[in-house]
Amino acid sequence: MTGSAALLTDRYELTMVDAALRDGTAHRESLFEAFARRLPDGRRYGVVAGTGRLLELIERFRFEDAELEWLAEHRVVRQETLDWLADYRFRGDVWGYREGEAYFPGSPLLTIQATFAEAVMLETVVLSTLNFDSSVASAAARMVSVALGRPIAEMGSRRTNERSAVAAARAAYIAGFDATSNLEAGRTWGIPTMGTAAHAFTLLHDTEEAAFRAQVAAFGPGTTLLIDTYDIATGVETAVRVAGTGLGAVRIDSGDLPSVAAAVRRQLDELGAVGTKITVTSDLDEFLIAALSGAPVDSYGVGTSVVTGSGSPAAGMVFKLVARKDDGGEWVSVAKSSTAKVSVGGRKNAARRLDSTRTAREEIVYVGDGPDGEAEFEADSTLRPLMVPLMRGGRADAAYTGHAGVAAARAHRAQVMQELPIEAFRLGRGEAVIPTTYR
Amino acid sequence: MTGSAALLTDRYELTMVDAALRDGTAHRESLFEAFARRLPDGRRYGVVAGTGRLLELIERFRFEDAELEWLAEHRVVRQETLDWLADYRFRGDVWGYREGEAYFPGSPLLTIQATFAEAVMLETVVLSTLNFDSSVASAAARMVSVALGRPIAEMGSRRTNERSAVAAARAAYIAGFDATSNLEAGRTWGIPTMGTAAHAFTLLHDTEEAAFRAQVAAFGPGTTLLIDTYDIATGVETAVRVAGTGLGAVRIDSGDLPSVAAAVRRQLDELGAVGTKITVTSDLDEFLIAALSGAPVDSYGVGTSVVTGSGSPAAGMVFKLVARKDDGGEWVSVAKSSTAKVSVGGRKNAARRLDSTRTAREEIVYVGDGPDGEAEFEADSTLRPLMVPLMRGGRADAAYTGHAGVAAARAHRAQVMQELPIEAFRLGRGEAVIPTTYR
The missing domain is CATH 3.20.20.70 (Aldolase class I)
Known part of the structure; x- marks a missing residue:
């Protein structure tokens, strides 16, 4: 499958860019995060999939002439925005869980840092790939374990x-x-x-x-x-x-x-x-x-x-703005605060706590207020860091794409499954097999 | 979306062609039928969708060099079969329900007549498009009726x-x-x-x-x-x-x-x-x-x-060989006869019986033993014929493809909904709103 994913996008991503270019906020450095508020009903764990496919789609995400002409003809955005779209390519950074990793409610599966306009444009394709592929992988992993x-x-x-x-x-x-x-x-x-x-x-x-x-x-x-x-x-x-x-x-x-x-x-x-x-x-x-x-x-x-x-044909992942810079260049954590649908603002990092038998016991999500600073947990051998750099300056790490990426993800999944508590593999309904803790 | 759908195909379609080319049965004229054995649990009717998209995919269904090389390298089929695939284009006839039509268990939604090899090759893409699109349309129609x-x-x-x-x-x-x-x-x-x-x-x-x-x-x-x-x-x-x-x-x-x-x-x-x-x-x-x-x-x-x-993310449609010619050129109805999963062999035609208020009362499926002969019901005004020619000699009827096909399907659906008994629109679980009768 070749071709750009640029129009595989909700119209509101482009209209937001249009309005934000007009008032200058489009260029504010921003952090978006993909995560699932909960696992599908009764599941004990989920399996991340789609990441490698997504990285390739992001690298190819371009608006070509036919697409720009259609947008112009249908007056979706102004000419100034069309010019910006014509030059668009993603130049930001992406980090997140490796493909094949287990995940739990609140796990920060993917984080994108770029200007608002550059990052928001990717929302639809990020969620389409992660939601569909993770839904299939999460069901498939249960079938594999009972086979x-x-x-x-x-x-x-x-x-x-x-x-x-x-x-x-x-x-x-x-x-x-x-x-x-x-x-x-x-x-x-x-x-x-x-x-x-x-x-x-x-x-x-x-x-x-x-x-x-x-x-x-x-x-x-x-x-x-x-x-x-x-x-x-x-x-x-x-x-x-x-x-x-x-x-x-x-x-x-x-x-x-x-x-x-x-x-x-x-x-x-x-x-x-x-x-x-x-x-x-x-x-x-x-x-x-x-x-x-x-x-x-x-x-x-x-x-x-x-x-x-x-x-559970859709994994229920969402993509939220969690931090952005203000006019003074300072990072500001942001989150929606109306009823229900609560999100946690700020940059996240994550680790899985393992006990002495190397069995997973806790998903720890570290909440910071900006993208800088290494987490201190990396020296602690009971903590397995979960986030890796997937893309820098718009270039995907080749370890995670193509045939090699698939093979690596499959091997990683096999290893991670060894680490889950045995209760993870019960078919009956239950809670997530380990709790998620915010620090 | 451009590109050929030729490899969006289950491997066994090609291996069947390979074996059938070897013993000559590949060239037997055949009739395949797509239908649903039942509606999704508790639904009263289904809505056919995907037909226009499918016709376009069939017209473009070609094996190009890169695909043939991959098949050769992986020894999926013999060289003789690769040569046959290189020349492949569908030249048969397709008829069936119009896109946007209501359907019920056993409705003969799509019939393909061609040689076995030409027709069987399309099984996967026929079912992928009809199953996914009809699943969405059937759910969407219920939302529209309650809105x-x-x-x-x-x-x-x-x-x-x-x-x-x-x-x-x-x-x-x-x-x-x-x-x-x-x-x-x-x-x-x-x-x-x-x-x-x-x-x-x-x-x-x-x-x-x-x-x-x-x-x-x-x-x-x-x-x-x-x-x-x-x-x-x-x-x-x-x-x-x-x-x-x-x-x-x-x-x-x-x-x-x-x-x-x-x-x-x-x-x-x-x-x-x-x-x-x-x-x-x-x-x-x-x-x-x-x-x-x-x-x-x-x-x-x-x-x-x-x-x-x-x-109900998949509509449950299947694609079955229902008739094929024998060595003497006579049509033979065929059907699997093992337990469960029963199919009805033979060529089908279909009509919906309407009462004096133009309300649908019965889905009638006429079972013949070959593709010839017009059904007599066409003169009966209480019967609305359901099957139309969609493709002749491999060329789609333009009324059903592209933007025009979408507009026609939407208008047809609106008309058909008027015809369904009011009980069709109850949200609660129930049986198909009209019975299917085989004649």
């Missing part, structure tokens, strides 16, 4: 927008999925792709046997045959007759999976196909995967539930 | 993937929303855009008054001022003092909206700003909009709930 080491493939492209499908595959992979059905996710992000055949392939042929013969001729006996188009027991018998006992795997996409998987396993073993694996793919979510833990299943394919965040 | 004529703006870009945001704005507009905050949706689809300022704009300034002055200087007193950054009553007083009694509107984004709106209305009237409108925007969904029907609110802004399908 108990059995591989899971993401195959939900058809249940979400065609472009968000690519981002969903990436987020699920970062959260520990092993592969995706989405080819563009393979190409753009280096994620392993998988898939063999649908029911249509069997129905296309005059018989199930003819379909299986065609597939084995193309991909060899190590392929995965879909055995539930007609009668499952007949399908298994035909599959082993056609491919031999070296058949790679069979896929089951319907029925009461625990009992069907057990029957298929018995039949495969009786036929001598003791090495043939069983993969299941029928509307699974974290609860159904957990329910299959005792069944003879070797791998899972998950669609709808992972790409829609399993009940 | 009782008050305008609604879609402003959920930040709560969904940055590219799906554009599709969501389009689907909500088709379902009767009046505007969107998303600029790209304005440019690509001709949808009115709106938006003035966020809390950050007020916080950027030294005082709320300075912020309001800046906004009024830029956009005149007819603008919408956000009055809940600090104290709401003070905000209203300041807004009218700065803009005068000709102030266009105030926006409220927090608090108990029915009581806050009533207090703000009283205060505006006391200040003489009797023509100033009130718009509210705080995490609204169809239930909260209904609860505001008695409050002095003039318009709504809706974000998260509309772009995530208000609890």
Whole structure:
């Protein structure tokens, strides 16, 4: 996916810039922060995703001629503002949680420092990427933890927008999925792709046997045959007759999976196909995967539930101005103060407190009043610092972008999961597994 | 959004083509059908959306060099298949429900006739577009019906993937929303855009008054001022003092909206700003909009709930091979016959039966065994035919694409809503408002 994200933006970002350029406040140095006020209902932790994608979108965020012409024609902003937009590129600094990090209510996931106009322009794209990708990653991480080491493939492209499908595959992979059905996710992000055949392939042929013969001729006996188009027991018998006992795997996409998987396993073993694996793919979510833990299943394919965040399709992150300079060049903490929806003003830093067993016990958010000064916690070995520089002067740190960024995020997530208290992995509803404390 | 959708595809579509090219079945003329087995839990009707976008994606569906090289490098398919993909363009026929049409369980929303290989390649993109867009449109239509004529703006870009945001704005507009905050949706689809300022704009300034002055200087007193950054009553007083009694509107984004709106209305009237409108925007969904029907609110802004399908983020549509020719050139109806997930094979046509008051009473699906023969219902005035030709020989009917397609879909939806029984608009859970009958 190439192209600028400049118009993937709410109109009010541009009108705010327009009015602020007029009165000069557009150039006030500002700090914006992305965070979630709460986790999705009943979740114990969230997983940050989207960061690497976002950094690339910010680097490419430019208004090109066609976009400027449309803005002019529709009188969205004045000519002076159009000139400013034509020159726009982000030159500020971004720091925040690494992609793949666990997060909790109030965790300062991303901080952007730049002039007001430069930073506010990015609000929509920051939230779109972090909200969607983190929603998928947070759901996917729960599925991975209940799969108990059995591989899971993401195959939900058809249940979400065609472009968000690519981002969903990436987020699920970062959260520990092993592969995706989405080819563009393979190409753009280096994620392993998988898939063999649908029911249509069997129905296309005059018989199930003819379909299986065609597939084995193309991909060899190590392929995965879909055995539930007609009668499952007949399908298994035909599959082993056609491919031999070296058949790679069979896929089951319907029925009461625990009992069907057990029957298929018995039949495969009786036929001598003791090495043939069983993969299941029928509307699974974290609860159904957990329910299959005792069944003879070797791998899972998950669609709808992972790409829609399993009940929480948006992670609920917000992007708030938390500090800005005044006319004297002094930083001023700011926050909305009307009812509900409370925000904490000021620059944040964050660390996770670990106990002697290296288990996370507390999310500590340090509230300062400006972006300067290193936090003292860096020398304390019970505290793991959570924020890293992601972008300086508008240039992303290459460690967090592209294929390398995805691989690093996936590895980081695996490490962070080791650190969470065991209660984090209970499926039932509950509070965030560690408290967030403001200092 | 330009670019080919060719790799926005599940790997198994290509491996099926690979195996079917090898045994010759790839060239069997085939009929695929997209339909929903059920409506989202408790919904009375669904609204078809995504069709126009889909037709454009199908016209542009090409494998370019970079994509073919990646497929070759990763050995997804054989060289012979790569050659076939390099020449691929869809040359078949598509017919189905018009965008904006109401649908029910089993409605044959889209039918594609082409060779197996040509048609199966489109499965993922067909389902991604129809599932996501219809999910948004189906939720949006409920919000429109409870808004009782008050305008609604879609402003959920930040709560969904940055590219799906554009599709969501389009689907909500088709379902009767009046505007969107998303600029790209304005440019690509001709949808009115709106938006003035966020809390950050007020916080950027030294005082709320300075912020309001800046906004009024830029956009005149007819603008919408956000009055809940600090104290709401003070905000209203300041807004009218700065803009005068000709102030266009105030926006409220927090608090108990029915009581806050009533207090703000009283205060505006006391200040003489009797023509100033009130718009509210705080995490609204169809239930909260209904609860505001008695409050002095003039318009709504809706974000998260509309772009995530208000609890049903995927419409659950599937794409099935329902008929294909045999070696003798005869059409054969096909359908999966294992447990659950039942499909009805064969070519479908559909009509909605209307009673003497032109109220819909029945969704009739005619099941044939091939694509030929006009249905006899076209002469019966109590039956409204539902399927139209959307694409012939790979060329889309321009009436359904681009800006014109969006406008036509929105108008069609408005007309169709008039036809639904009044029970369709009850918010509570229930069955589909009319039954689906197979003939």
